[in-house]
Every structure is written in structure tokens, then in C-alpha cells.
Amino acid sequence: MKYKIAYIDENDGWLNTVYQTFKNEFDITLIKVLSESTVDSIFEQVYKEGFDAIITDYLLEEEGDVSFNGNMIVNRIKMYKPYFPIIMLTAHEPQAISQMDDVHIIYDKNILDGQSEEALSILITKIKSNIEHYYQKIQNTKNEIETLVDKKNQQGLSIPEEDDLTKLFILMDELEPEGKDLPANLLNKEAITNLSDFVTQTRGILEELKKAKTK
Numbered sequence: 001m002k003y004k005i006a007y008i009d010e011n012d013g014w015l016n017t018v019y020q021t022f023k024n025e026f027d028i029t030l031i032k033v034l035s036e037s038t039v040d041s042i043f044e045q046v047y048k049e050g051f052d053a054i055i056t057d058y059l060l061e062e063e064g065d066v067s068f069n070g071n072m073i074v075n076r077i078k079m080y081k082p083y084f085p086i087i088m089l090t091a092h093e094p095q096a097i098s099q100m101d102d103v104h105i106i107y108d109k110n111i112l113d114g115q116s117e118e119a120l121s122i123l124i125t126k127i128k129s130n131i132e133h134y135y136q137k138i139q140n141t142k143n144e145i146e147t148l149v150d151k152k153n154q155q156g157l158s159i160p161e162e163d164d165l166t167k168l169f170i171l172m173d174e175l176e177p178e179g180k181d182l183p184a185n186l187l188n189k190e191a192i193t194n195l196s197d198f199v200t201q202t203r204g205i206l207e208e209l210k211k212a213k214t215k
Contacts, residue, residue, distance in 0.1 A: 058090035
């Protein structure tokens with residue numbers, strides 16, 4: 001099974017190059033930035049189609065007639081899903097580096113010129129590895145939650161364990177805000193005391209924290 005990847009750019013040439021480069025490795029969808037595109041519209045498209053990772057160009061203002069660049073798309077995605085796999089490909093590395101918090105996701109587009117098969121192979125491996133680590137982190141978090149919830153139901157938790165469970169719920173909400181990967185046994189109303197209230201309060205706190213970051 002191929003991972004589903006979106007590539008975001010305003011330039012038809014680069015859109016075609018990226019598609020041809022990655023089509024045998026990934027199920028790749030091209031998202032062209034148009035004059036009517038916004039950060040929110042791209043964000044909505046990304047999550048409606050359920051991609052496993054995102055690759056974006058940096059300098060979208062160059063030809064796209066828009067008021068944002070790839071760093072704003074990255075920030076929007078990371079605000080919603082901090083651990084989601086994202087790569088930035090750009091011909092303007094110094095400019096991108098100056099605008100990005102996480103400089104480790106930035107790669108030069110020259111890697112796609114066919115001059116170094118090894119460098120390209122390493123990039124493809126990194127993308128796949130990032131996706132696998134992301135899904136493994138989700139699974140590990142689910143497993144840890146289930147273990148603590150089972151213990152809570154059978155014999156109760158210590159104060160440190162209650163604190164660990166709280167942190168795990170917060171982490172799970174950051175990994176999957178939609179809640180689709182909440183452990184199945186927690187759907188039972190008796191699984192944990194006041195679970196519904198707990199999750200609601202936790203998400204309320206997270207929303208307030210996210211709003212504070214944007215001010």
C-alpha cells in the first residue's frame with residue numbers, strides 16, 4: 001500500500017516534476033495554489049482528503065498571487081496536529097530557514113534534479129519513516145491509555161499515574177483531534193469516571209492554548 005501524499009505549489013512545472021518523481025513511491029495528489037486560495041482553504045482540503053503526509057513549496061507568493069507562503073501552511077497544520085508529517089521543498093532555502101521554527105523539515109528542490117539518486121532515495125525513506133513513526137506514536141499512546149484505564153477500573157491509579165493518564169489524553173488529542181483513534185474500550189460510559197467531562201475539559205484547555213499561540 002502506498003502512502004497518500006499531497007504536494008502544494010503554485011508552479012505547474014514543479015507540480016509536474018514532483019508528481020513524476022514520487023508517483024512510483026506514493027499515491028500523490030497535486031494541490032495548485034491559485035489566486036483565490038487561502039491558508040484555510042488548503043488546510044480544509046488537506047484534511048478532507050485524509051493524507052498521510054504533506055509536502056509544500058515555500059515561496060508560494062512567487063507566482064501564485066497570494067499573500068502567504070508555505071511556512072503559514074505548515075504553521076496552520078502544526079497548530080491542529082503538532083506531530084503530523086510535513087516536508088518543505090524549496091529553491092529558496094535561506095529565506096525559508098529564516099521563517100521556519102523547524103528548519104529540519106526543509107529540503108532544497110535541487111534534490112529532484114536527478115543528479116543524486118542516493119540523496120533522493122534518502123529523502124523518500126525519511127518521508128516514509130516520518131509517516132510510520134507518526135502512526136506508531138498514535139498506536140503506542142492508545143496502548144498506554146488502555147493499560148492505565150484498565151488498571152484504573154480494576155484497582156485504581158496512584159496520583160502520578162493519574163497525571164500520566166491526563167498527559168496521554170492530551171497527547172492523543174494532539175495526535176488525532178478528531179478523536180477517531182480513541183481506544184475502543186473508552187467508548188463505554190463506565191470505562192473511566194467522568195470521561196466525557198474530562199475529554200471536554202482537556203480539549204477546552206487545548207483550544208485556549210492554541211488561541212494564545214496565535215496572538
